[in-house]
Amino acid sequence: MSETKDRPYHHGDLRRALIDTALAMLALDQNWAFTLREVARRTGVSHAAPYKHFRDKGVLLRELARIGFVQLGDAMTAALSSDISSMRGKFVAAALACIDFALHNPGLYHLMFSSDADKTADRQLHDAAMNTFGILLRFLEEAQRSGSFRSVPVSAQAAACWAQVHGLAMLALNRQLLEEKVGNEPVQAALDVLLDGLCRGEWDRTRV
Amino acid sequence: MSETKDRPYHHGDLRRALIDTALAMLALDQNWAFTLREVARRTGVSHAAPYKHFRDKGVLLRELARIGFVQLGDAMTAALSSDISSMRGKFVAAALACIDFALHNPGLYHLMFSSDADKTADRQLHDAAMNTFGILLRFLEEAQRSGSFRSVPVSAQAAACWAQVHGLAMLALNRQLLEEKVGNEPVQAALDVLLDGLCRGEWDRTRV
DNA sequence: CCTCCATGTTTACAGGAGAAACTTATCGGG
DNA sequence: CCCGATAAGTTTCTCCTGTAAACATGGAGG
Known part of the structure; x- marks a missing residue:
């Protein structure tokens, strides 16, 4: 809320947050099916939000x-x-x-x-x-x-x-x-x- | 129809047919997502038929x-x-x-x-x-x-x-x-x- | 201050995994 | 020779995914 960081708009560098979440999950589980929706869920955004940062x-x-x-x-x-x-x-x-x-x-x-x-x-x-x-x-x-x-x-x-x-x-x-x-x-x-x-x-x- | 083989019932060794179809597709495409439904489709049976031969x-x-x-x-x-x-x-x-x-x-x-x-x-x-x-x-x-x-x-x-x-x-x-x-x-x-x-x-x- | 647009959310749709209920054809027995 | 039992296959249903489109919002520039 009171962030003075250079976070762009609403979330605050969602792109980085998604990558970090994904990396964390990839470090834990080699058998993870890797669903985009799960990444979004764990990052706390809607399942369509990632598409604003990654075409697919x-x-x-x-x-x-x-x-x-x-x-x-x-x-x-x-x-x-x-x-x-x-x-x-x-x-x-x-x-x-x-x-x-x-x-x-x-x-x-x-x-x-x-x-x-x-x-x-x-x-x-x-x-x-x-x-x-x-x-x-x-x-x-x-x-x-x-x-x-x-x-x-x-x-x-x-x-x-x-x-x-x-x-x-x-x-x-x-x-x-x-x-x-x-x-x-x-x-x-x-x-x-x-x-x-x-x-x-x-x-x-x-x-x- | 006039098969005297020991084929079980309707299809005629669907299990083998499914395996053959799958092997053929795996030989062609390393990037195939491998959907059970696609295997069933190519074998000419309903998408639920394979479950009679493979639990999952x-x-x-x-x-x-x-x-x-x-x-x-x-x-x-x-x-x-x-x-x-x-x-x-x-x-x-x-x-x-x-x-x-x-x-x-x-x-x-x-x-x-x-x-x-x-x-x-x-x-x-x-x-x-x-x-x-x-x-x-x-x-x-x-x-x-x-x-x-x-x-x-x-x-x-x-x-x-x-x-x-x-x-x-x-x-x-x-x-x-x-x-x-x-x-x-x-x-x-x-x-x-x-x-x-x-x-x-x-x-x-x-x-x- | 107001409007624009990047960044979100909601809604919608096609397709897959798998469970459950339903159908059919074969077989063994009376 | 007919008759359930049952294996094998189909339909239908639920839940999930990827992705597109429509809608909402809030911060930045005029």
């Missing part, structure tokens, strides 16, 4: 996915800029950051990599995804320059890493990384196998 | 996913039993078979690895998925015994392979394997990186 459901979904890629990129950057010395260690940290992000934002992660968020339909979403991928590319270039990683086309290593981490995240989300299937430390173990293919020379697993 | 939509979805895992397993088995000599070659063949399966059954593949097909809710689905995974496990055991692959816990290699192939398939399906991102032969290149981590010794890439 898809526009909101893509905006949420875009935010997800930015957040994921931030998490990766943070992990890579930690004071871990070895490239191998940095890689593991970044991969775990991705998987952590997925586990803490299951719905959002699913959305980001689902075709509901069609990247060809939204330039900004496409750019955000490319930016995040670029973080991986730059890291691999550096790791090759430093001699830690083998000198093969960066694009090949990037595809392998992207696929592997994404695959691990999806499997973790869907609870398909059960012990009976893949042992008790599946993520670390799988990353070690990948790293054996990325890194130059041998690596003493027992030292880790 | 989820039961049908899980049955479809189960069939998908069986088919995927068959594709993998076929690829592995080809007359390719090297373990490395066999692995690539099996991985490509998986990705091919995904590209030819985009909707079904999505369904199989989505949480719509909750594996904890259906024993038969769970078993089918485990069976398919078992094909990979047995191959890795053989590859290690033969000396082609490194002797590390099979579960670790399995997790890495499963994640990588699944990740590649998902990225391919969502058209995220664009050249600008990952070069022009992303699948083969990514598998090579993974194989460098799986295999013992060095491998002359130029010979392939």
